[in-house]
Amino acid sequence: MIDDFAKDYLHNDLQEMRKAMFWKLDGLCEYDIRRPLTSEGTNLLGLIKHLSLWETRYFGEVFGRPFPEILPRRDDTAEHGADLWATEHEAREEITDRYRRIREHSDATITTLTIDSPGRVPWWPRPNVKLFNILVHVLTETSRHAGHADILREQLDSSTGRTAEYATDQRDAAVWDVHRATIVRAAKAAAEKDQHLTSP
DSSP: OHHHHHHHHHHHHHHHHHHHHHHTTTTOOHHHHHSOOSTTOOOHHHHHHHHHHHHHHHHTGGGTOOOSSOOOOTTOGGGTTGGGSOOTTSOHHHHHHHHHHHHHHHHHHHHHSOTTOEEEOTTSSSOEEEHHHHHHHHHHHHHHHHHHHHHHHHHHHSOOSSSGGGOOOOOOHHHHHHHHHHHHHHHHHHHHHHHHHHOO
16 A cells, blocks of 8 residues: 555656656747756756656666667767757757657556566666666656756746746846845855854
8 A cells, every 4th residue: 555655656746847847948949948058068958858868768678668769878988978968950849759758658667567566777786676766766866857957947037946837926137136136145244254263
């Protein structure tokens, strides 16, 4: 009984995080979903591409249920990092539709297997796992990247939240400027206090 509850709970949370990832692209142009917004190149469409490819590995390969389409191999060094951005030849729909198909494949694995079904992750130090381990791992990774996506989207148009119905109100830029200035003042005051306490 508790096993079914745990599996459903984790699965439902994973589904919510996936929805959040899709929502982060809504209303944005091609350039904004692809352009790097951090010094290391993190971008919204690349996060979706990355999550989709790793879901195929964790809910496919690990349980002997390979995704039926050909995808880049994890151990192909020439493709290292290619899962984190989209080329000009990869359409938004191609990447998002593939994530939907992968999601369906993953959901079928989760639904079919019991929470203690064994799997093997050859690239982990302790490769023998259960579906429970993989559900927690993929939910954690998807939530982590949904947080990244939230910050990236905020940089683009001040939009934050998990889904449209939970989106924060978009305040006037002047309100955000005042709010940010308050935080900056507090940070400077704390730094000055720390410097005073640590100086000889």
